[in-house]
Amino acid sequence: MRRFELPEAVRKRLRANGSEAWLASLPELVAGLEREWDISVEGSAFFGGSEALVSPTTMADGTPAILKVLIPREDEVAAHEITAMRLANGEGCARMYRDDPHRGAMLLERLGKPLAESGLPPAERLDVLCGAAMRLWRPAAGAGLPTGAEKGRWLVSYIHETWEELGRPCSERAITHATSAVERRIAAHDDERSVLVHGDIHEWNALESPDGYKLIDPDGLLAEPEYDIGVIAREESAEFIRDSPEGLSGRLAAFTRLDAGAIQDWAAGERLSTALVCTRAGFQPTGRNLLAAAEAAAQVN
Numbered sequence: 001m002r003r004f005e006l007p008e009a010v011r012k013r014l015r016a017n018g019s020e021a022w023l024a025s026l027p028e029l030v031a032g033l034e035r036e037w038d039i040s041v042e043g044s045a046f047f048g049g050s051e052a053l054v055s056p057t058t059m060a061d062g063t064p065a066i067l068k069v070l071i072p073r074e075d076e077v078a079a080h081e082i083t084a085m086r087l088a089n090g091e092g093c094a095r096m097y098r099d100d101p102h103r104g105a106m107l108l109e110r111l112g113k114p115l116a117e118s119g120l121p122p123a124e125r126l127d128v129l130c131g132a133a134m135r136l137w138r139p140a141a142g143a144g145l146p147t148g149a150e151k152g153r154w155l156v157s158y159i160h161e162t163w164e165e166l167g168r169p170c171s172e173r174a175i176t177h178a179t180s181a182v183e184r185r186i187a188a189h190d191d192e193r194s195v196l197v198h199g200d201i202h203e204w205n206a207l208e209s210p211d212g213y214k215l216i217d218p219d220g221l222l223a224e225p226e227y228d229i230g231v232i233a234r235e236e237s238a239e240f241i242r243d244s245p246e247g248l249s250g251r252l253a254a255f256t257r258l259d260a261g262a263i264q265d266w267a268a269g270e271r272l273s274t275a276l277v278c279t280r281a282g283f284q285p286t287g288r289n290l291l292a293a294a295e296a297a298a299q300v301n
Contacts, residue, residue: 070104084220092136112208148223177298230266
């Protein structure tokens with residue numbers, strides 16, 4: 001029976017979830033998918049992720065593909081990701097050929113290198129990310145995905161709880177700035193204006209394809225499109241924010257023809273929540289840099 005060498009981040013998450021038994025059952029699970037989907041899975045796994053086996057695969061007709069099998073979780077991450085991929089149907093996101101929500105498995109279009117390794121200038125990378133997001137957005141009422149308001153409430157709760165848990169690693173002013181911004185977006189939520197959004201757009205989640213870059217690993221939400229652009233804008237540096245308080249949100253708003261204030265609000269919440277995620281996980285200096293940016297945003301706004 002084959003063994004799969006998973007990234008250490010995946011192994012850590014399995015241990016934290018108490019799901020080591022899943023790892024032992026993985027060879028049998030993959031063998032079953034090979035038979036049912038008529039695919040040939042290579043034993044190697046791509047590195048860099050933290051929540052799934054991601055392995056090169058070949059379909060019966062010779063088409064190169066990717067098998068992704070998500071690790072067990074108590075929430076509905078797998079179902080939401082699969083729903084988002086079905087709805088996107090290859091537009092803005094990688095195409096999904098087959099799926100099995102029960103086993104958290106997907107057979108996906110094989111794409112190329114991530115945007116982070118493209119060598120493109122930063123401004124062009126932002127345009128690529130926005131363009132991919134815009135291709136993905138579409139009405140999806142009744143799809144069963146969480147709303148932007150629900151995600152906003154989760155962000156506010158997570159920020160407050162994790163800030164306390166980590167010993168208050170940033171000022172109360174930064175907390176108030178970020179959570180107030182998210183609360184504005186919760187109040188402004190409009191089901192009729194909501195579309196399918198990705199939820200975690202960044203340069204490592206955009207991969208090269210023959211017809212431009214496509215996104216992978218969607219969270220899957222029904223929210224105002226400004227949410228996705230706010231996620232992109234969350235990575236502004238403290239220096240950039242101090243020098244140009246509305247610069248990136250304004251630029252991305254002009255490119256996408258969306259509301260700059262809403263983009264800035266979502267960026268504030270996502271920036272601080274991501275800073276706390278990275279701080280909790282020991283991802284430094286990313287956590288410190290994002291906390292500094294959150295402080296800068298609170299000071300200039």
